[in-house]
Amino acid sequence: MKDGDPQETVSVLKDGLFKGKGAVVSGAGTGIGRGIVTRLVGLGMDVTGLGRREEPLAETAEAVKEMPGSFRYQSCNVRDIEALEAAIEEAGETHGIDLLVNNAGGQFFAPATEISRRGWDAVIDLNLSAIFTATKAAYPYLKSRRGAVVNMSLSGVERGSMGLAHSIAARSGVLGMTRSLALEWAGDGIRLNCLGPGTVVTSGLSDEAARALLDGLLAATPMHCETSVEEVAELTAFLASPAGRLMTGQLIQIDGGAHIGAGLHMIGAA
Numbered sequence: 001m002k003d004g005d006p007q008e009t010v011s012v013l014k015d016g017l018f019k020g021k022g023a024v025v026s027g028a029g030t031g032i033g034r035g036i037v038t039r040l041v042g043l044g045m046d047v048t049g050l051g052r053r054e055e056p057l058a059e060t061a062e063a064v065k066e067m068p069g070s071f072r073y074q075s076c077n078v079r080d081i082e083a084l085e086a087a088i089e090e091a092g093e094t095h096g097i098d099l100l101v102n103n104a105g106g107q108f109f110a111p112a113t114e115i116s117r118r119g120w121d122a123v124i125d126l127n128l129s130a131i132f133t134a135t136k137a138a139y140p141y142l143k144s145r146r147g148a149v150v151n152m153s154l155s156g157v158e159r160g161s162m163g164l165a166h167s168i169a170a171r172s173g174v175l176g177m178t179r180s181l182a183l184e185w186a187g188d189g190i191r192l193n194c195l196g197p198g199t200v201v202t203s204g205l206s207d208e209a210a211r212a213l214l215d216g217l218l219a220a221t222p223m224h225c226e227t228s229v230e231e232v233a234e235l236t237a238f239l240a241s242p243a244g245r246l247m248t249g250q251l252i253q254i255d256g257g258a259h260i261g262a263g264l265h266m267i268g269a270a
């Protein structure tokens, strides 16, 4: 990436593009989620952010308070079905939903033989079932605005990954669900896509084990570079914009070619 303000460097969308539009972003207090909120509010959108911890959500609110759109947040565990449905409904009634970004997610790295059934269920709940719940709850609001859904996935999701059997299973499920709903809801004008970022250095990838992987991840990326939060945010906004009008049912990998190169999927194969 060139020097300068990272968002400015990758910004291609028009100021005021999303004035009067509404969005829900999960995992809005940190990393990629905060970056997406910042771009959407910067483009004039009214955004509700979800996450379990209030403190990072409040930090996101502080970061965007002078921007053209607005940001409200709600503490919500997306694995709690009733709480998630209620949060989506409240956001829909407050500002409408032109865009739903299912970004909250994560997992632990472990070989399949070390994943307990509870560990499996926790990852499937967070990365698959919660996305179904949120998307279904948002349907009436999306329909009335002919809105869009962006589901955060992983680079290489289609070819499997060492140490991530649970997460790849969940995210492959999300891809199948995304394509199925893209078909079911096309007549309503609702579009759904998945984004597969490569390596994004956020707090989620900052523990010792993840840092140890970083050099290997970058070496396995043909362009030998990280994906920036701002690049993911700009692409998310693009997919919700009129320029994305015919894009639906896709997995778009924003990963410096990782999914066609050596890839991130063999990292951890010792």
Ligand SMILES: CCCCC/C=C/C(=O)SCCNC(=O)CCNC(=O)[C@H](O)C(C)(C)COP(=O)(O)OP(=O)(O)OC[C@H]1O[C@@H](n2cnc3c(N)ncnc32)[C@H](O)[C@@H]1OP(=O)(O)O
Binding pocket: 105, 106, 107, 108, 109, 110, 114, 115, 116, 117, 118, 119, 120, 122, 123, 126, 154, 155, 156, 161, 198, 199, 204, 205, 264, 265
């Ligand atoms: C393709 C390569 C690039 C990949 C790049 C990806 C990057 C990112 O995703 S960045 C975001 C990273 N952030 C996170 O991953 C944080 C989110 N993760 C979690 O919250 C947890 O991992 C969770 C999904 C398991 C949910 O946690 P929670 O509900 O609190 O679960 P528990 O701690 O109660 O554990 C439930 C169950 O899971 C077992 N477990 C947890 N960690 C591990 C581990 N490291 N190894 C093996 N098993 C683990 C835990 O032991 C529990 O099972 P039981 O012991 O059977 O009760």
Ligand SMILES: NC(=O)C1=CN([C@@H]2O[C@H](COP(=O)(O)OP(=O)(O)OC[C@H]3O[C@@H](n4cnc5c(N)ncnc54)[C@H](OP(=O)(O)O)[C@@H]3O)[C@@H](O)[C@H]2O)C=CC1
Binding pocket: 026, 027, 028, 029, 030, 031, 032, 033, 050, 051, 052, 053, 054, 056, 076, 077, 078, 079, 103, 104, 105, 106, 107, 126, 152, 153, 154, 155, 196, 197, 198, 199, 200, 201, 202, 203, 204, 205
């Ligand atoms: N960083 C990377 O290299 C890549 C990341 N991704 C994916 O992008 C997404 C964002 O990752 P990133 O920003 O890097 O990581 P972070 O760990 O910073 O973000 C994860 C966010 O999800 C929220 N979250 C987690 N569990 C729950 C829950 N049960 N209910 C509500 N919110 C929850 C967290 O907030 P809180 O803890 O407060 O609930 C946090 O804000 C994830 O789905 C991740 O797997 C994909 C490819 C690469």
